[in-house]
Amino acid sequence: MKQTVYTASPESQQIHVWRLNPEGTLTLVQVVDVPGQVQPMVISPDKRFLYVGVRPEFRVLAYRISPDDGALTWTAEAALPGSPTHISTDLQGRFIFSGSYNAGCVSVTRLDDGIPTETVEVVEGLEGCHSANISPDNRTLWVPALKQDRICLFTLGEDGKLAAQTPAEVTTVEGAGPRHMVFHPNQQYAYVVNELNCSVDVWALRDPHGNIECVQTLDMMPTDFTDTRWGADIHITPDGRHLYTCDRTSSLITIFSISEDGSVLAIEGFQPTETQPRGFNVDHSGKFLIAAGQKSHHIALYEIQGEQGLLEEKGRYAVGQGPMWVVVNAH
């Protein structure tokens, strides 16, 4: 398996393309100058395209991915209705979802053979909309609205329209600020990092009565932490054994183990990382984690070790200005 790491650095308007070597090093393949401040990124399910959200002219750009070395070639673009804070696709590669914190909306862009075309849906009134996440059955779009302490639930239609479900949302405790989320590979649980109180909620997707229910809430910070909480990202290993979150004030990654059935998290440790880690990701083998320091202008590569999933730093790399998003492709 070959793996390529893409990092987005909005202040220098660059994407860095890295080969991830099996021994735990990165080799620079390409630096792409992007026509705009590049922030969120996602790889198409068929691995042919990297989609990136840019500003101040709000667009999604599609770059074709070389199957040989992961290098990028600009291919197409489409306008977005608001500043893209987060982008993702459905699992069949038919639609791009863009969540906009500043515009308070989520939008759906149709993909035609991987090429972004027109906007087919915009749902407004989602204050602090911070991500859009399709469920493992490709049916439900989970959209955290950070400023409203709720996660809205929409059914994705064949035409890309979003229909509010019944119930239309689940709510967090007041002031939590739900931001990013991941699903367990067993498809039974979702884990949400809450930005403002730095907690992690475990959501059981369907209990025996068909309800979505919060079954655990954990503080992700060390017990002696007293500064402003500023959670950001969350990722899970492909085997569903380890979960990671990050906080930008302390520049810490919190390491969790996950129970066999996915229902219970336990903190295993804290890893100091690059300054102000806004984005990170885990590779497809579950062996490595790559974190971006928005203020250190470097990324760090860690090896995931042992039963606890602790992190050992293998190297750090300069990566333009203000890196804040990391995605990994396996090809």
Ligand SMILES: O=C1O[C@H](COP(=O)(O)O)[C@@H](O)[C@H](O)[C@H]1O
């Ligand atoms: O994490 C955060 O994100 C929001 C939105 O970010 P943007 O890059 O889409 O403007 C930001 O305003 C907030 O302060 C920050 O904590």
